[in-house]
Amino acid sequence: MSDEGTARGPDLAKGVPSVTLDEGKMLAGHVGADAVMIARVSGKLYAIGAECTHYHGPLAEGLLKNGAVRCPWHHACFSLTTGEAVGAPAFDPVACYVVEETDGKITVGTKLAPKSETSPSPIGVNRVVIVGGGAGGFAAAEMLRRLGYIGDLTVFSADRDAPYDRPNCSKDFLSGDAPAEWMPLRDAAFYKENKIDLRLKTTVASFDTQAKTVILESGESHAYDVLILATGAEPQRPPIPGLDGDKTVLLRSLEDAEALSNAAGTAKIVAVVGASFIGLEAAAALVKRGLKVHVIAPEDVPFEKLLGATVGRWVKDLHESKGVDFHLGAKVQNHADGALHLDTGDRVEADVVVLGVGVRPRTGLAEAAGLTVDKGVVVDDRLRAAANVYALGDIARYPDHISGELIRVEHWVHAQRQGQHVARTIMGEDKPYTDVPFFWSAHYDAAIHYDGHVEAFDRSEIEGSVAAYDATISYEKSGRRLAVATLNRDLASLEAEAAMEPDDG
Numbered sequence: 001m002s003d004e005g006t007a008r009g010p011d012l013a014k015g016v017p018s019v020t021l022d023e024g025k026m027l028a029g030h031v032g033a034d035a036v037m038i039a040r041v042s043g044k045l046y047a048i049g050a051e052c053t054h055y056h057g058p059l060a061e062g063l064l065k066n067g068a069v070r071c072p073w074h075h076a077c078f079s080l081t082t083g084e085a086v087g088a089p090a091f092d093p094v095a096c097y098v099v100e101e102t103d104g105k106i107t108v109g110t111k112l113a114p115k116s117e118t119s120p121s122p123i124g125v126n127r128v129v130i131v132g133g134g135a136g137g138f139a140a141a142e143m144l145r146r147l148g149y150i151g152d153l154t155v156f157s158a159d160r161d162a163p164y165d166r167p168n169c170s171k172d173f174l175s176g177d178a179p180a181e182w183m184p185l186r187d188a189a190f191y192k193e194n195k196i197d198l199r200l201k202t203t204v205a206s207f208d209t210q211a212k213t214v215i216l217e218s219g220e221s222h223a224y225d226v227l228i229l230a231t232g233a234e235p236q237r238p239p240i241p242g243l244d245g246d247k248t249v250l251l252r253s254l255e256d257a258e259a260l261s262n263a264a265g266t267a268k269i270v271a272v273v274g275a276s277f278i279g280l281e282a283a284a285a286l287v288k289r290g291l292k293v294h295v296i297a298p299e300d301v302p303f304e305k306l307l308g309a310t311v312g313r314w315v316k317d318l319h320e321s322k323g324v325d326f327h328l329g330a331k332v333q334n335h336a337d338g339a340l341h342l343d344t345g346d347r348v349e350a351d352v353v354v355l356g357v358g359v360r361p362r363t364g365l366a367e368a369a370g371l372t373v374d375k376g377v378v379v380d381d382r383l384r385a386a387a388n389v390y391a392l393g394d395i396a397r398y399p400d401h402i403s404g405e406l407i408r409v410e411h412w413v414h415a416q417r418q419g420q421h422v423a424r425t426i427m428g429e430d431k432p433y434t435d436v437p438f439f440w441s442a443h444y445d446a447a448i449h450y451d452g453h454v455e456a457f458d459r460s461e462i463e464g465s466v467a468a469y470d471a472t473i474s475y476e477k478s479g480r481r482l483a484v485a486t487l488n489r490d491l492a493s494l495e496a497e498a499a500m501e502p503d504d505g
Contacts, residue, residue: 008029008030008035009027009028009029009030010027010029010030011029011030011031012029012030012031012036012038012047012106012107013031013032013107013108013109014107015105015106015107015108016029016038016105017104017105017106018101018104018105018106019104020106021038021040021045021106022040023041023042023043024040024041024064025039025040026038026039026059026060026062026064026069027039027060028050028058028059028060028061029050029108030050031097031108031111034049034095034111035049035050035051036048036049036050036095036097036108037049037050037059037060037069038099038106038108039064039069039080041064041067041080045099045100045101045106046080046081046096046099047096047097047098047099047108048069048078048080048083048094048095048096048097049083049094049095050094051094052071052073052074052076052078052090052094053076053085053090053091053092053093053094054071054073054074054076054089054090055073055074057071057072057073057074057076059071059078059094061490061491062490062491062494063494063495063498064080065498067079067080067081068080068086068087070087070494070498071090072490072491072493072494073440073490074089074413074440075089075413075438075493075494075497076088076090077090078090078093078094081115082096082114082115083095083096083114083115084115087417087420087435088135088139088413088416088417088419088420089412089413089416091139091142091185091186093114095111095112095114096111096112096114096115097109097110097111097112098110098112118146118147118148119147119148119427119428120148121148121149121150121151121427122149122426122427122428124225125149125151125225125226125426126151126152126225127151127152127154127223127224127225127226128144128149128151128152128153128154128224128225128226128227128228128426129154129156129214129222129224129226129227129228130153130154130155130156130227130228130230131156131204131207131214131227131228131229131230131231131365132155132156132157132228132229132230132232132393133156133157133158133159133162133163133198133200134157134159134163134166134232134393134415135163135166135230135232135393135412135413135415135416135419136228136230136232136392136393136415136416136418136419137157137163137228137230137393137419138155138163138185138186138416138419139415139416139417139419139420139423140230140392140419140420140422140423141153141155141196141419141423142186142194142423143419143420143423143424144423144426144427145194145195145196147423147424147427149423149426149427151225152197153195153196153197154196154197154199154222155196155197155198155199156199156202156203156204156214156216157198157199157200157201157202158201158202158203158204159200159201159254159255160200160201160253160254161183161184161200161254161255162184162185162186162188162191162198162200163184163185163186164183164184164185164254165178165182165183165185166252166253166254166412167412167440168182168183169251169252169253169254169256169257170251170257170278170281170282170285171281171285171442172285172442173254173257173261174251174257174260174261174281174282174285174286175284175285175286175288175289176261176288176289177288183254202217202218203216203217204216204217204365205217206365206368206369207227207365207369208369209227209369209370209371209386209387209388209389212224212225212227212388214227224388225388226389226390226426227388227389227390228389228390228391228392228419228422229365229366229377229385229389229390229391229392229395230391230392230393230395230415230419231361231362231363231365231366231393231394231395232361232362232393232395232415233252233359233360233362233394233395233410234252234359234360234362235250235251235252235278235355235357235358235359236357236358236359236360237250237355238273238355238357240332240333240334240335241334241335241336242334242335242336243335243353243355245335247263247350247351247352247353248335248352248353248355249263249352249353249354249355250355251278251282251354251355251356252359260282260354263351263352264286264289264291266351267291267351267352268291268292268351269291269292269293269294269349269350269351269352270283270286270291270292270293270294270350270351270352270353270354271293271294271295271296271340271348271350271352271353271354272293272294272295272296272353272354272356273296273297273332273340273353273354273355273356273357274296274297274355274356274357274358275295275297275299275302275303275326275356276356276357276358277303277441278356279295279297279354279356279357280295280315280319280356280441280443281441281442281443282354282356283295283324284322284442284443284444286354287319287322287323287324287444288444292323292325293323293324293325294324294325294326294327294348294350295319295324295325295326295327295328296327296328296330296331296332296340296342296348297326297327297328297330298329298330298331299328299329300328300329301313301316301328302315302316302326302328303315305456307448307485308457308460308473308475310462310466310473311448311466311473311485311487314466314467314469314487315443315448316328318443318444318446319443322444327342327344327346327348329344330342330343330344330346331343335353338350340353359394359410361376361377361394361395361408361410362394362395363376363377363395366385366391366395371385371386371389371391372385374397375397375406375408376395376396376397376408377391377395377396378397378406379391379392379396379397379398380398380399381398381399381401381432381433382425382431382432382433383396383398383418383421383422383425383433390422390425390426392415392418392419392421392422393414393415393418393419394408394409394410394415395408396408396418398433399432400453401432401434401502402436402452402453402480402482402500403453403477403480403482407453407455409437409453411437411438412439413438413439414435414437414438414439417435418433418435421433434501434502435501436451436452436497436500436501437450437451437452437453438450438451438493438497446469446487446488447487447488448485448486448487449485449486449487449489449490449493450483450484450485450486451483451485451493451496451497451500452475452481452482452483452484452496452497452500453482453483454475454477454482454483456477457475457476457477457482457483458476458477458478459475459476459477460473460474460475460476461473461474461476464487464489466487469487470487470488470489471486471487471488471489472484472485472486472487472489472492472496473485473486473487481500484496484500
């Protein structure tokens with residue numbers, strides 16, 4: 001991820017020939033110092049900021065659909081008409097510009113005033129309480145205020161920090177490439193200006209759906225009209241002797257990432273237990289910091305269950321080319337005398353141990369309150385778990401329009417999209433949730449993009465070359481394509497996402 005780039009391409013203020021912009025196409029250029037792109041859709045011209053407001057991805061290299069453009073990097077979505085960030089992970093809008101076409105020439109003029117589309121607050125909803133200050137909780141709160149909700153809005157978060165860019169905890173922040181100021185999704189002034197009562201380091205003990213109250217661990221009671229559960233997931237700590245000391249680090253929160261970063265500052269060797277996405281992203285980040293890294297996992301090929309053996313071996317080869325030592329088909333028996341002792345008889349010395357063996361959804365609150373819990377909090381296609389109660393993100397098990405099954409998805413962008421959907425539902429929109437799950441996983445200078453969801457596939461098909469880092473991999477179950485992974489094919493990832501969406505978009 002990079003800082004904002006300088007404006008490139010043609011000077012759109014001077015204009016470009018009309019023939020350079022075909023129907024359904026985009027062109028990036030600049031107006032003064034501003035990066036601007038133009039698009040022609042259904043015969044109409046649009047001019048908006050050319051860089052995604054998430055991490056400055058090049059929008060003109062993305063995808064046009066349903067009056068919006070999607071960023072090729074992390075699939076944020078912007079309205080061509082208003083510039084609004086209508087789909088996470090971006091929240092800030094891009095600018096819109098006057099655009100004209102005369103005498104065979106397209107010219108971009110002045111920047112337009114920001115547009116906003118709000119709705120009146122729903123009748124009877126004066127108090128919204130959100131439990132959880134992660135991706136989904138933040139997105140719900142931000143969208144509620146953006147849409148014009150004026151009632152009380154309280155977010156209870158057990159986290160130490162205000163909502164932040166969690167994926168970076170195992171990526172650029174851990175490697176040292178992302179400064180601390182990149183991490184918060186919003187500064188403190190945002191919550192004050194938008195009257196969002198954010199309570200950090202606050203644990204919710206229970207809630208009562210009949211009394212419509214939330215009880216804090218301190219004993220305080222808070223009434224709600226609508227309750228949003230966004231409690232997320234917690235990393236698992238395997239019951240292995242010795243893996244509970246101060247040299248063993250879990251990696252979930254920003255606080256965890258800071259602790260690991262500090263520990264890595266004096267360490268020389270790190271052992272990562274578990275070849276999960278978090279585990280291997282952390283391995284890559286720590287290699288970038290100059291540490292020797294060992295990865296220990298019971299499987300023979302990383303990611304084989306989700307991505308297949310070919311992609312898994314490519315990931316392994318990539319890490320090994322950077323100096324990572326794998327101990328696969330092995331389990332840790334104990335940690336003693338500065339080393340991990342494996343069931344293979346091997347001994348792996350390590351100054352720091354990182355646990356990356358997966359997470360479990362935090363469903364205890366929901367279960368204690370009598371909500372239906374079955375591999376997650378069961379919700380309907382509007383993400384409702386009960387009357388006036390919604391569940392989203394890592395805990396929500398919802399009906400998937402692609403497979404027809406109940407699924408639970410542990411992806412950052414997906415949680416944000418669900419939070420935005422719940423906010424729109426509260427504000428009166430009545431549509432099922434049909435966003436296609438998407439995540440990306442970064443390993444050194446390579447990344448995997450993944451659209452859809454399948455827990456076990458019975459057929460995969462590779463188009464291109466995995467070894468050459470140029471491929472599209474489709475995953476099927478019972479003859480239906482349920483997921484697609486891409487390597488260095490950003491547009492193909494967007495197209496796969498769009499193809500899995502219902503016909504109405």
